[in-house]
Amino acid sequence: MIYLDNSATTKPDPSVLESFQQASQRFFANPSSIHHLGGEAEKMLSKARKQAAELLNVHQDEIVFTSGGTEGNNLAIKGTALKHQGRGKHIITTEIEHSSVDETFQGLSQLGFDVTYLPVDENGVVSVEDVRKAIRHDTILISVMHVNNELGSIQPVKEIGDIAKKYPKLFFHVDNVQGFGKVPLELAESGIDFCTISGHKIHGLKGTGLLYVKKGATLFPLFHGGDQEHGLRSGTENLAGAVSLVKALRLTKERQEAGTQHMLELQQELYNKLSGMNGVEVNTPKEAAPHIINISVPGLKPEVIIHTLGEQDIYISTKSACSSKQTDESKILAACSKSSEVASSALRISLSYDTAAEEISVFLNALEKAIHQLKAVLE
């Protein structure tokens, strides 16, 4: 099997699974129970929170364990909108966000919020100047992803953070689901108030994630109940999930430097070969996250290529898994001013630290062959 769909999800690391299982068995008690077992579970949870905070270089009170990227994004965006609507109802995002951000903004606009969608250039990057210009006296939230999930383009969130710092009434949310472990992002002193991280994109488990909530930033919770997670996310804690997430965070951090370098080399190889391949257009810009390369094969339906490669046990994807069931055309590529033909024939190859160089060369051969054969059939 050659798995090149790591931006959709990754294979869980065996030691992460092991931690999940152990934590589930040894610390099954409810951390809120006041007996000894509950105390042990609470201690385990607070260790996990502390380690997460150390790995992200933030304070432990700033970590809210969630069920993943979609929840983190919803909590940050709806939570800000609901909590601070009295100050203003203008919210800003970009045209290339993941559906869990995009749909949330659309939902809020139905509730009467005024949304500005910022455009991106042909490289899929939002302009800092556009962000600056979009801010109004009634703006309460800016939400910009760090790394785009289809293209791999990197957004200038550090620079946007510097702008956000100057507006004390405004909150800044970064969806870092694709960026964590691939492109470094410092949270402390960054002007970022909320940052979403997901477990299953970094060899953790589905249903795990965290939201960084900067000290002093307040949110209206999505779930009310027993006031777990500093009152921001009620519900009995998913202790084993949190433990497994923190383990995945640690393993990722430890391998980040070497892993990123390795992926960059593979990406460079892909870039060179794919640019020269007949019928292929590379959509990912030169300056991008190391793990994604997006291409289009105009004239061929991407599903057909996916299935042809699938027969050979090679797995890549059409745009993002979360939106691939909807329409043919990639909204994100369209936002980068790509032609409709390019936008509707896109394929995404996404790597992990463990992708081997031979896998890439097998894939490249298989792709070239597939395109050649399919084109021959069509002509």
Added chain:
Amino acid sequence: MQYDHILIRYGELALKGKNKKTFILQLQDNIRKQLEPFPNATVKRTQGRMFVLLNGHEPEPIIEKCRNIFGIQSLSPAIKVQNDETEIKDAALWALENSLDTKTFKVTVKRINKDFPIRSQEMNQVLGKHLLSNTTGYTVDVHQPDLELKVEIRAEATYITSRVISALGGLPVGTSGKTLLMLSGGIDSPVAGFLTMKRGVEVEAIHFHSPPFTSERAKQKVLDLAEKLTNYGSKVNVHVVPFTKLQQHIFREMPENYAMTIMRRIMMRISEQVCKQQSILSITTGESLGQVASQTMESMNTINEVTNYPILRPLVAMDKDEIIKVSRQIDTYDISIRPYEDCCTIFVPKSPKTKPERSKVNAFESQTDFSELIEEAVNGIEVVTLNGKQKAENEFDELL
């Protein structure tokens, strides 16, 4: 280029007379213990100065550790270079460019080694000129610079230090004897412990545990608080006293409005015995005058009657919000507010005597014999040693 050592300045220590050496050796020892997680770092003393040689470690985490060590007034990351004009210039430029939030600077050269060919004043100008012509956006401000680059040309080498990071001051823990801190789990007692440690005192703690009325988590809370205190010293022994029988006995046999006063007196008696056994010379409490019934002048007078050991009350003149401020600073506040019952919150009489009298207490106490129960409690003491290393050895860590 990178910072290769940290210069440590000790303030008040420098004033000490003949004992100075003892104080400095203790400080060196304390720094070494706190830096155990950094195996390559070494602590050196030369010519009245103390340095941490980083030997490859990042300076920031070590600076953070050192900021919490009492006896250090301030710290500066520093670079050591040869007594060579070009090397000095390069290092000064690097230090300036790597200093955050800096727009204005000033160079201060001290030429202790008179063999160095360029005189201090002249070297100031040489360096200032070099820095200005190789950078943009910086200006010189000799009065209130954002950054003062200090260049010391000594016999063996030249040291360049940039920013000055303030530390806690105080005296090195271990130079002022030992105290027994009465640690309840509330907000005040850890702060009292911290403040005595600031004056160089080593702290052991005593905690009264009344299972099943107080839970294991209340005890853990106290251990977690003691663990926080190890950030400022090296280890803290916690003497956990089994107090259930005594407490039940007091509240059964003694008049309700005097029970609290008598309970405190018994705690003092037990504490004094622990002091005697461990050669500890004083008792420390988190009492602040007038805060609650047991902390009135009359209560202090009556409770204090049972011991002639000095009782240190570092919070006596502090307001609650001042205490809370310190507890947040030392990171104990969030632990202290965990909502578990402790020995002082159970069996609370409806109207405790705020002005207890010695004569009455003595009369009540003479009706019953506590000595056997006290002895039993003292014999049942469990000593838990916290040395800041639990974190690494814990079963939890293998899962993370």
